[in-house]
Every structure is written in C-alpha cells, then in structure tokens.
Amino acid sequence: MRPKNLKTKIFLDSGDPVETKKILKLLGFLDGQTTNPSLIAKNPQVSERIRRGRKFTKKEIYDFYKKVIREISKLIPQGSISVEVYADFDTTSSQILKEGREMFSWIPNAHIKLPIIKEGLVAAHQAVREGMRVNMTLCFTQEQAVAVSLATRNANRGDVFISPFIGRLDDMGKDGMSLISNILKSYKNDRNNQVEVLAASVRNLSHFLSSLSLKCDIITAPFLVLSEWAEKGFPVPDSSYIYKTGLKTIPFKALLSSSKDWRKINLKNELTKKGIEKFCADWKMLIT
Numbered sequence: 001m002r003p004k005n006l007k008t009k010i011f012l013d014s015g016d017p018v019e020t021k022k023i024l025k026l027l028g029f030l031d032g033q034t035t036n037p038s039l040i041a042k043n044p045q046v047s048e049r050i051r052r053g054r055k056f057t058k059k060e061i062y063d064f065y066k067k068v069i070r071e072i073s074k075l076i077p078q079g080s081i082s083v084e085v086y087a088d089f090d091t092t093s094s095q096i097l098k099e100g101r102e103m104f105s106w107i108p109n110a111h112i113k114l115p116i117i118k119e120g121l122v123a124a125h126q127a128v129r130e131g132m133r134v135n136m137t138l139c140f141t142q143e144q145a146v147a148v149s150l151a152t153r154n155a156n157r158g159d160v161f162i163s164p165f166i167g168r169l170d171d172m173g174k175d176g177m178s179l180i181s182n183i184l185k186s187y188k189n190d191r192n193n194q195v196e197v198l199a200a201s202v203r204n205l206s207h208f209l210s211s212l213s214l215k216c217d218i219i220t221a222p223f224l225v226l227s228e229w230a231e232k233g234f235p236v237p238d239s240s241y242i243y244k245t246g247l248k249t250i251p252f253k254a255l256l257s258s259s260k261d262w263r264k265i266n267l268k269n270e271l272t273k274k275g276i277e278k279f280c281a282d283w284k285m286l287i288t
Contacts, residue, residue, distance in 0.1 A: 001028045001029070002027075002028065002029045003234045003236050005236050006212075006234075006236050007215060008211070008212055008215065008216055008217065008218065008219055009031035009032065009217065009218040009219075010027070010029070010030060010031050010218075010219060010221070010226070011030070011031060011032040011033055011034050011079075011080070011082075011198070011218060011219065011220035011221070012030055012032075012033045012034075012220065012221070012222075012223065012226060013033070013034045013039065013200070013202070013220040013221055013222050014033060014034075014035070014039055014222065014223060015035045015036070015039030015040040015041075015042060015043045015068060016039075016042070016043050016044060016068075017068060017071040017072050017075060018044070019223045020033060020072050020075045020076065021075060022223070023223060023226055023227075024075060024076075026226070026227060026230050027226065027230055027234075030075075030076055030079060031076075031079050031080070031218070032076060032079035032080035032081060032082070032218070032220075033072050033076060033079065033080075033081050033082070033220075034082040034113075034135070034163075034198075034200065034220040035065075035068070035069065035072075035081070035082060035083060035084065036082075036084045036113065036137070036279060037084060037086070037279045037280070037282045037283040038278065038279055038282040040061075040064075040065055040068065040286075041282045041283070041285065041286055043068065045064075046064065046286065050285070050286065055286060055287060055288040056286050056287055056288065057287065057288055058287055061283075061286050061287055065083075066106050069081060069083055069103075069106050069107055069110070070106060070107055073106075073107035073108070073109055073110075076109075077109065078109070079109060080109055080110075080111050080133070080161075081107060081109055081110055081111070082110075082111045082112075082113050082135045082161075082220075083103045083104075083106065083107075083110050083111070083112055083113065084112075084113035084137065084279070085099045085100050085103065085112060085113065085114060086099065086279075086280065086283055087114070087115050087117075087119070087120060087276065088276060088277075088280045089117070089273075089276065091119060092119055093119040093120075093122035093123040093126070094123075096114060096119060096120060096123040097123045097126060097127060100112040100114065100123065100127055100132065100134075101130075101132070104132050104133075110133065111133045111134060111135040111161055112127065112132060112133065112134050112135065113134070113135045113136075113137045113163075114127070114134055114135070114136055114137065115136075115137060115138050115272065115275075115276050116136050116137065116138055116139055116144045116147070116148060116162075116267055116272060117267055117272065117276070118267060120136070121136075121147060121148065121151050121262065121267065124136060124148070124151055124152055124160075125151045125152065125262075128152045128154055128155035128159060128160065129154055132159075133155075133158075133159045133160070134152070134155075134159070134160055134161070135160075135161040135162075135163060135198065136148045136152075136160070136161065136162045136163065136195075137163045137200070137275075138163070138165060138271070138272045138275040138276065139162050139163055139164040139165065139179075139183075139272075140164065140165060140168070140169060140179070140269045140271045140272055141179075141269055142179070142182050142183060142186055142252075142253050143253075143265050143266055143267070144162075144265075144267055144269065144272070145162055145164070145183040145186060145187070145195075145197075146186060146190075146260075146262075146265065147262045147265040147267060148160070148162050148195055149162075149187065149190065149193045149194070149195045150260065150261075150262035150265075151262040152194070152195065153192065153194070155194055156194065157194045157196065158196065159194075160194060160195045160196065161195070161196050161197075161198040161217075161218065162183070162195050162196070162197055162198065163198045163199075163200040163220075164176070164179050164180055164183055164197065164198075164199065164200065165200050165201035165271070165275070166179070166180065166199060166200065166201045166202060166203070166207050166211075167201035167202065167203040167207070168201050168271055168275065169201075169250070169271070170203065170245075170247060172271065173247055173248055174247055174248050174250055175245050175247040175248060175249045175250060176201070176207070176247075177207065177210045177211070177214075177243055177245070178249045178250040179250050180197065180199050180210075180211060180214060180216060181214055181252075182250060182251075182252045182253070183197055184197055184214055184215070184216065185252060186252075186253075189254075196217035196218060197216050197217045197218070198216075198217065198218040198219070198220060199211040199216045199218065199219045199220070200220050202219060202220065202221040202222070202225055203225075204225060205225055205228045205229060205232070206243060206244070207221075207225075208221050208225050208226075208229060209229075209235065209237050209241060209243075210241060210243040212236055212237055212241075213237040213238060213239055213240075213241035213243070214239075215239075
C-alpha cells in the first residue's frame, strides 16, 4: 500500500508491461510509467526477435510500441504514461508535432516525451496550446529547465513534466542529485512555474531516497530499484537524509527572470546530444 507520508508520485521506468504487473503487485500502487526507444528495445519480445535476426519495419515497430503503451495504460488507467517521439537533430518541430499528436491519440493518459533542443521546445510550446501533455526529456542544466517552464506557460500544472537525468551526470563525475535540487529550488522561486520535476536516470536506491527527501514531484525508477525500496519497507526519508557522494556538486544559479525570452536561452549540452544519439541508434537498430 502507498505510504501515508509519501507525496511524490512513483513511476516505473520500463518498456515491459510484465514488469508493470509485477511492480503493481509488489508496491500495491503505481502512479505512472515512462518509456523510451531504448526501453522498448529491451522489451523481451523485441530482444528475442532481434536475436533471431528478424528486424521490424518502421510500421511494425510503431504498432508494437502502440500495443505496449495501450497495455500499460490499461494497467495504470489513472496514471501517466510517457511515450517518446523519434527526434534527431534533423527533425523539424512540425515533424515532432505530427508524431506527437499521433502518439497522444493512442491512450487517454499520455505524456509525450520531447527532447530539450530548439525544435523540441518549439514543438512543446505549440503542443501545450493544443491541450497535449508533454514530458521534456534529457535535461542536464538549469537553463534548460527554465526554458521549458517559460515555453510552456500556457499549460496547467500536471500537463508538463521535465526529466533531469541523474545517472548520466554521475557518469561524468558530476552530482546529478544537485541538479534535481537546483531545478526544484529554481521552480520554487518562480511563482508562475507550472512544470513538475520528474527525477529520471535513477540508478540506485540512494538516488531514489534522495529524490524523496528533496520532495521531488515525481520519480521514475527501474524495476530493480523499486523492488529494493519495497524490500526495505518503503522508507520515505525527510530533509535530514544524507546523500553521500564524492561527485562534483553542480552549483545553483540564481538566473533568468520570468520575462526572459525562452527562444534565446542556451539549450546546448553535450549529454543531451549524446542522449538523443543513443535513443536514435537504439531505434534504428530495430528497423530494417
């Protein structure tokens, strides 16, 4: 059952409905699920087919993705299911929007994942005007977070998520949890902010518990991390929780007033670039 003192929403990070069923049984609740091309590539059915040397046509993989998303949606009908568009650096905002609209029609509880690059942000700006819900992904800087908040001002709270990636910053020797803390503080200081922070790339229980102690809006975590949390008795630490790391802290920046033009904010980041390249490579690997 859901701990009484748990305010943070808990999502599963997985492209496998079998894991969704297992986590629902283990936790007794689940507030949503995040997917992406890499997670779909790890789906057991997909992995087995690729192992046999049978790749998909583009239509087949999209049909499979839709089938998986609809199955997950039925398991978590009151939750949020994040579905990611294919977008590389040549994809236009119009192309992103077209695919996003199609994916948004798959289920009634979708958040469409868009990359925090120029064309992705232009697409998000229009998407929320059309009533779509979005999850802005591959966030690695405070500047990106502020740009997302400014570009989606017309949305209602709950319609826009931002996904800072903890683990990938850790891989570079930077404390990914400090970015979560910085973005939460930045948004708290902006009374007009409507974006919810979704802690992503959660690699271990320490990431998970630290995100809880910071009162992050949402955490998405893989099956093994949620299972470990359950085994520990569903602890919900308060602000006194000590997150131990030898990584370099990312300093907080008191920047960017609400009047700043989001189109002029620097979105460029090497980790965002690498993330897009990886998602695209994993997707292309499945297609003939």
